[in-house]
Amino acid sequence: MDSHSCRRLPQKIRVSVGSAIVLGLIKGRIDTAPTTIYMLTYREGKCLANCGFCPQARDSKSRADTLSRVAWPAFSTNQVIKKTVSVARDGDVKRVCIQALNYPTVIEDVLELTKAIHSRSNLPVSVSCQPLNKTDLEEMKNAGVDRISIALDAATEELFDKIKGGSTLSPYTWTRQREALKEAVEVFGRSNVSTHLIAGLGETEKEMTSTIQWCTDSGVFPSLFAFTPILGTALEKKTQPDIGSYRRIQLARHLIVNSKTSVENVRFDKKGRIVDFGVAETQLKDIVLAGNPFRTSGCPDCNRPYYNERPSGPLFNYPRQPTASELAEIIEQLELYTSCA
Numbered sequence: 001m002d003s004h005s006c007r008r009l010p011q012k013i014r015v016s017v018g019s020a021i022v023l024g025l026i027k028g029r030i031d032t033a034p035t036t037i038y039m040l041t042y043r044e045g046k047c048l049a050n051c052g053f054c055p056q057a058r059d060s061k062s063r064a065d066t067l068s069r070v071a072w073p074a075f076s077t078n079q080v081i082k083k084t085v086s087v088a089r090d091g092d093v094k095r096v097c098i099q100a101l102n103y104p105t106v107i108e109d110v111l112e113l114t115k116a117i118h119s120r121s122n123l124p125v126s127v128s129c130q131p132l133n134k135t136d137l138e139e140m141k142n143a144g145v146d147r148i149s150i151a152l153d154a155a156t157e158e159l160f161d162k163i164k165g166g167s168t169l170s171p172y173t174w175t176r177q178r179e180a181l182k183e184a185v186e187v188f189g190r191s192n193v194s195t196h197l198i199a200g201l202g203e204t205e206k207e208m209t210s211t212i213q214w215c216t217d218s219g220v221f222p223s224l225f226a227f228t229p230i231l232g233t234a235l236e237k238k239t240q241p242d243i244g245s246y247r248r249i250q251l252a253r254h255l256i257v258n259s260k261t262s263v264e265n266v267r268f269d270k271k272g273r274i275v276d277f278g279v280a281e282t283q284l285k286d287i288v289l290a291g292n293p294f295r296t297s298g299c300p301d302c303n304r305p306y307y308n309e310r311p312s313g314p315l316f317n318y319p320r321q322p323t324a325s326e327l328a329e330i331i332e333q334l335e336l337y338t339s340c341a
Contacts, residue, residue: 009112013080014040014065014072018305022093023083025075032305032319036095036126036298037084040072041109047101049130049171051153051164052234053198053227056101062232067099068307069228077113085121093123094301100129102171107136111143118144126299128196131172131180137187147299149194149223150180155203155211163201168234181220190219194299199249200227200241204272206263209252213263216256223298224253226316228308243314247294247333248274254293255279291322294330 016038021028023037046064047056055062065072087093096117100106106129114125127140128149140148154160157174161167165174184193195215199208215222226246229236255261255277265278277284287293296303296317305319315326322330 009116010042010077010109012042012074013077013113014042014074015080016040016067017071017073020073020075023080023087025080025083026073030305032303033092034305034319035093035301035303036097037087037093038097038099038304039080039113040067040099041101041103041106041113042074043101043103045103047103049102049164050168051170052168053153053163053201053230055230055233057168057233060233062230066230068225069230069310070307077116081113081116081120084117084123088121088123095124095126095299097126097128097299097302100127102130106130107132107139110145111139114140114143114145124300126194126302128194131176132184134183134187137184141187146188147192147194148184148188149196149299150177150184151196152177152181152211152215153196153198154201155197155199155208159201159203163235178214178218181215182218185219191221193219194221194223196223196225198225198227199246200238204268205245205249205252205274206268206272208249209256209263209266209268209274212249212253212256221299222253222257223296223302224250224317226308240308240316243316244333245273246316247330250297251284251288251293251334252277253297254287257297260287288331288334289327291318291327291330294318294322295320 018030018034019037020026021030022033046058050058055066098110098113100110110127117123117125124146125144126147127145131150154163160174164170165172181193181195212222226241229238252266252274261278266274267276269275296319298304303319309316
């Protein structure tokens with residue numbers, strides 16, 4: 001008998017409000033439809049972890065049906081899977097992403113969800129979860145998970161401890177989180193493991209760029225998000241990052257991930273701000289005008305519409321190709337103080 005015997009499919013699952021609209025579970029208008037169905041494991045109560053930015057944190061006073069600034073209503077799991085398989089046949093949905101809270105039976109829940117999805121469709125499944133041991137990672141892969149994400153969130157060990165580590169009485173440590181990412185690469189392969197990085201927690205652009213480089217060198221795909229203050233969380237009064245700073249980090253991330261530059265070639269000023277990307281000006285301009293660095297940087301077919309911004313803007317991560325006017329604005333934001341090195 002294995003370590004996860006006596007399993008059963010959880011009766012309920014949360015779904016992001018945009019995904020719920022796409023699935024026809026609720027009515028509503030969406031500017032840009034998600035190309036991934038985002039699910040969140042359901043439990044009575046909140047996560048055992050206590051991340052300062054998260055509405056699901058153990059001590060958070062936020063609503064239990066939120067994650068970032070998005071609502072996640074709960075539905076029957078069988079209903080959600082049935083609807084997901086149906087819309088996938090039309091080709092508009094390309095992937096399922098299961099966000100896993102930290103609680104004792106979460107691994108069993110994710111395994112059963114993945115098997116249920118794969119028994120009815122060929123949709124690829126990503127899982128975003130706590131650090132797992134190698135046995136659990138292998139079981140996830142055998143169940144049909146093709147990508148796994150373990151969030152670093154913070155760019156430095158000091159910030160990690162302060163935001164989601166020992167200082168918050170969470171079970172996570174910087175060292176273990178990075179070890180778990182490397183172990184996941186051994187199981188799933190390079191570029192099939194992701195991590196989330198949140199800009200605006202107090203890091204410098206140099207520190208974030210250095211961590212992006214570490215991820216890339218380690219075979220881990222870094223997904224970048226902007227810090228979003230949520231009412232009821234420990235960081236509810238903290239402001240979002242400066243948009244110009246975020247744009248520079250986005251561009252640096254894109255260049256590093258695509259082997260166009262490295263942190264060793266990027267120049268920073270005395271405050272750790274990027275002043276030169278280590279790329280020829282004409283090449284850099286073409287890359288910027290293509291718009292790709294500023295789109296959501298997640299798993300394949302992940303666009304996460306309005307996950308860390310309001311539809312009214314500013315858009316930190318574009319869920320679609322930026323328009324010509326938006327690209328002009330991005331260029332202006334990038335140039336905020338490259339002349340002030």
